Structure formats: C-alpha cells, structure tokens
Amino acid sequence: MSTILSYPFMVRALIGALLTGLIAPTIGIYIVQKRLSLLGDGLGHVAIAGVGLALLTGVTPLPVAITVAILGAVLIEYLRQHQRASGDVGLAILFYGGLAGGVFMSGLAGAGGLSQYLFGSITTISDADLMMIVVLALCVLVVSIGLADRLFAVASDEEYARTLGLPIRFYNYLTVVLAAVAISLSMRTVGLLLVSALMVVPIAAGRNLVTGFWLTMVVGMGIGVVAATGGVLGSYYWNAPPGALIVLIAIGVFIVSLPVGAALTRRRRAGRALPVAPEVVASPHEQENEAGHPHVHGGPDCHHPTVRHGDHLDYVHDGHRHAVHGDHYDEH
Amino acid sequence: MTGVGTEPPVLRLRDVSVTLGGLPIVRGVSADIRAGEFVALLGANGSGKTTLLRAVLRLVQHQRGSIELFGVPQEAFRDWGRIGYVPQQVDPGLLTATVREVVAAGRLPLRRPFVPPRRGDRQAVERAIGEVGLEEKAGTQLAHLSGGQRRRTLIARALATDPELLVMDEPLAGVDVATQQSLADLLRTLTTSRQLTVLVVLHEHGPFADLVRRSLLLQDGRLVFDGDGFDPGLPHEFHHPPEHISSHNDWVPAYPSGPEPEQGDA
Numbered sequence: 001m002s003t004i005l006s007y008p009f010m011v012r013a014l015i016g017a018l019l020t021g022l023i024a025p026t027i028g029i030y031i032v033q034k035r036l037s038l039l040g041d042g043l044g045h046v047a048i049a050g051v052g053l054a055l056l057t058g059v060t061p062l063p064v065a066i067t068v069a070i071l072g073a074v075l076i077e078y079l080r081q082h083q084r085a086s087g088d089v090g091l092a093i094l095f096y097g098g099l100a101g102g103v104f105m106s107g108l109a110g111a112g113g114l115s116q117y118l119f120g121s122i123t124t125i126s127d128a129d130l131m132m133i134v135v136l137a138l139c140v141l142v143v144s145i146g147l148a149d150r151l152f153a154v155a156s157d158e159e160y161a162r163t164l165g166l167p168i169r170f171y172n173y174l175t176v177v178l179a180a181v182a183i184s185l186s187m188r189t190v191g192l193l194l195v196s197a198l199m200v201v202p203i204a205a206g207r208n209l210v211t212g213f214w215l216t217m218v219v220g221m222g223i224g225v226v227a228a229t230g231g232v233l234g235s236y237y238w239n240a241p242p243g244a245l246i247v248l249i250a251i252g253v254f255i256v257s258l259p260v261g262a263a264l265t266r267r268r269r270a271g272r273a274l275p276v277a278p279e280v281v282a283s284p285h286e287q288e289n290e291a292g293h294p295h296v297h298g299g300p301d302c303h304h305p306t307v308r309h310g311d312h313l314d315y316v317h318d319g320h321r322h323a324v325h326g327d328h329y330d331e332h
Numbered sequence: 333m334t335g336v337g338t339e340p341p342v343l344r345l346r347d348v349s350v351t352l353g354g355l356p357i358v359r360g361v362s363a364d365i366r367a368g369e370f371v372a373l374l375g376a377n378g379s380g381k382t383t384l385l386r387a388v389l390r391l392v393q394h395q396r397g398s399i400e401l402f403g404v405p406q407e408a409f410r411d412w413g414r415i416g417y418v419p420q421q422v423d424p425g426l427l428t429a430t431v432r433e434v435v436a437a438g439r440l441p442l443r444r445p446f447v448p449p450r451r452g453d454r455q456a457v458e459r460a461i462g463e464v465g466l467e468e469k470a471g472t473q474l475a476h477l478s479g480g481q482r483r484r485t486l487i488a489r490a491l492a493t494d495p496e497l498l499v500m501d502e503p504l505a506g507v508d509v510a511t512q513q514s515l516a517d518l519l520r521t522l523t524t525s526r527q528l529t530v531l532v533v534l535h536e537h538g539p540f541a542d543l544v545r546r547s548l549l550l551q552d553g554r555l556v557f558d559g560d561g562f563d564p565g566l567p568h569e570f571h572h573p574p575e576h577i578s579s580h581n582d583w584v585p586a587y588p589s590g591p592e593p594e595q596g597d598a
Binding site: 033034035146147149150152153155156157159160161162163164165166207211212213214216 | 389390391410411412413415417419423425426428429430432433436437438440441443445446449471472473489493
C-alpha cells in the first residue's frame, strides 16, 4: 500500500475515486427515486460530446464536459416537464447524438485517448483536474446533503411537495444539474459510459440492506467508496480500466446484498413481537378442515368480511386478516 | 359573513371554473368556508369534486373566478404551511421511506434550506406520529404498512405542519369498514384536540356522518347544494329538503344511493 501511495498519480486517482464514490450514490438516490435510472447513462453520453469538443479544440476536457452535460441536463428536464409527445425520441436522439458526436470529434482531433474518458484511467488525472474535482465534488455534496429533505420530498412525492409551496421546478432542475456535474467529475475514475452504474447500483444494494431514505443514502455512499477505491487499486495491480472493475465490485456487493438483506428482514420481523391475541388461537372452530377452518373462505357459507388487498381478498377473521395461498392461509 | 367579525374566511371560492383538456370540470362554484367548519365536498365520480380540491391546492389551474386562502388571493398566497393536504393514496415513491421520514416532509414549509431540523421540528413530527397512533411503526418503511396505516401516515404528515385547514381527498376510499371507522374516530379526536377547519372530499358521509357540519354537493361541476344534513349515501326519503339550490341548475335527486365501485375522479 505504501508503495502505491508513493506514486503521486495513484494518490490523485484514489482521492478522485473517493470523491466519485461519495457523490455518485448521493445524487443517484434522487435519480432512482424519480425512476430516472437511465438518465445518468444519457447524461454520460452527452458529456462525451463535451470531451470530443475539448479534444478537437485542444482545451482541458473536464470543464467542457461539465458545461455540455449541464446544458444537456437542462434540456432533458425541460423536455420532461413539458411532456412533449416526441420527448422520448428526443431524449434518445440527444443521447446517441452525444456519443456519436464525441467519438467523431475526437477522431477528427486525431487523439486516440477517448477511451480514457469512457472507462476511466488512473494515470491521467492532473493536479488541475484534481483541484477541480475536489472543489466541485464538495459543492455537490454540500448541496445534495444540505437540501436532502427538500430534494427527497420533490423526488418522492412531487404533488405533495407542490402543496407545501416548494419551488418544484427549481428543485427538479437542480437535481439534474447536480447529476450532470457528478457524472462529468467521474469521467477519469469510472468513466462516462459506466458512471450511471455507480449512481444506481450502490443505492439498489443499500435498499436491500437497510430501511429508509437516509440510511440507504449513507450505506450507498459507503458502497460507492468501497467500489470506487477498490476498483482503482485493482486496476493498478491488473492494469485494467478502473471503470469496469468499479462497476463489477458494485454489482458484486449488490448480489451479496440480496441474501443478506433477506436475512436481515427476517430477523427484524422475528424480533418484533407479533400482536397475536391468545383468544385468536383458541377461537372455537367446530369442524376444522386441514387448514384449520370450518369452511373455505369465499365459499357459500363464508360470512367473514372481505378486504381487497392488492390482487386478492383478505378475510377478516377473529381479529386478524388472512388470504388463501395454495393449501394454507397467509396472514396479512 | 354575518356575526363572525372581521376574520376572513379560511377559504373563499368565487365563481371558480376549471377546464381540463377542453372539458369544463368545475363550473362557477362559489362558497365560503369559515374557521372551525367541517365541510364535506360530495358528488358522484366525475362531478368535479376532486378537481375543485386540486384547484384550491393550486395543483390544477382554475381558468375563471377567484380563490382566496385566509383572506389572501391564491396567486399571492405563500403560507402553504397553514394548509395540510392528505392525498387519497400513498405515492409509490414513498414506499421505501420510513414513517418518520415521510411525516418529516410536513415540516418543510417551516424550515429553512440547509438548516437541520430543530428540536421543535422533531417534536412536532413525533407528536403527529403519536396522534395517529403509529409510534411503534415510526421506523418502519411504508411498504410494510397496511392501507389504513399508510393513510394515517399521510394524515400525520399533514399534521406535522401544524395546519389550520386540513384538506383530505377521499380518506375512506379503498379501506375496509373497520379502518374507515377508526379513521373517523381519529378525525373526531383531532378536531377537538387541534383547532382545525376540515374540507374533505367524500362519496358519502359514512362513518363521518356525525362529524360533517356542512355538505357541498357537486353535480356536473356545479354546486347544487350547500347546507347541513344532506348525505347522498342515505336513501332519498331520509334527506332533509335542500336549503339552497343554486339558481342556474334544476337539481334533480339523481344521485345514486350508495358508493360506486370505481375510485378516482375526473
């Protein structure tokens, strides 16, 4: 480890990875909440056009990519808010146009280095890049955490947030602009083609493991940091693009979170005392069938009140509600 | 306006009309709602009652007439914290949040951006959760709650604002009879423990019958009845004679004598 840290480029790469791992899930939770998981992917494509433009004109890519991605984000949000019938097709054209334009312009520039921006590259972060990443990442963190209550209220229940008098349109634009900045900052670490995964997958894994918005956000940030720094370290040893490894680690954590989360849920359920009154168990059933019932619910001699519950009816019965499921009754 | 002093009405509707997609949904509704009233907004599906409610909350734009909230024209009104809104259903986006997180959103009009919740905010949230009887579920996510508990969460969220006007959209729709009764009991407690003016969209009074002091009946977007004692859920022979029938509508008692199976409104 100490040898790795003796290389200045690795120190810069790890700081970049740490910040990317923190901010991508922090914005990702709002994007997931709005069910716009693919938005990050599209904004990454738009940022590629910015990188191509920078390579063609010979300026520093990061600021150009950020500017182009923000413009793209504002346009996307405008289309979404105005719900044009052609909006969906418009988004697709914007995304593919960004990718194609970026590849074409970097080809014209004769620079072969586009893939560094698509899948990340640990050796290419300059001091100037790092300074910009640190400053902007801190801005993104302060805004997305400082306004978390409001951003979450707007992302999860926009109509109610409107009745609170919150400036909905402003917060919607703010969310996509924050996403555009976070995505552009991630281009040297995880890369513009894979950054969306770092926004979405840690949040999905966090949801499996914990309950609630805040805990999910914190756990998602932790998973993001582990994946991003782990991917950068691994790419040093295996000489692979860091982006691929970062995403594979995040997906690995997600897969592990599935059984772990299920076990945690079972424990939480079991730990909670079920409010089953003893008389429910002892209620007299004269002629019980195999399922413990004198009649079949829903049959002609069933007089229990019914409650619609999703795709089936629950039967209110001795103070509890249950439904037929195969050969037994599920408690609801 | 008689004998109530100079206090402006909580809600004043003057000739309010709403057109959605070229169709007139609400047509020239006028009414005043005063502090402390418990008003039911009744009507069949498509009668415009939910649309009128949404116009009051600025969720749809009214094309004609004026809406005043606490004496202030809606366009200039900024104190949205004085109104607590209880939607009909939990937005799917809320299912992964905990009860406490959802209820805390109700404090947002009273909090500044970038400032963490103060002690008073936390206390208001816990009080609201306690008032609806969900203390033990405060840390549970909404996906794991029953329909009745989800509705209580939405009521607690509205209460966290410390509202003066509580606006509810069909709180009885889609829950079983026992839950309807317990929600009515909850509202009865709330209206005595808090100084609340209530505007509630209902299909019929049902378990709210002894709470409702005044009914506004909409039919085809027009206000056809405004007074007490009218419950379209009861058979017609139980109706008191309407006290007021709006002049531009020949009201015929065509309203069905029971709730309709479909939910939702135009």
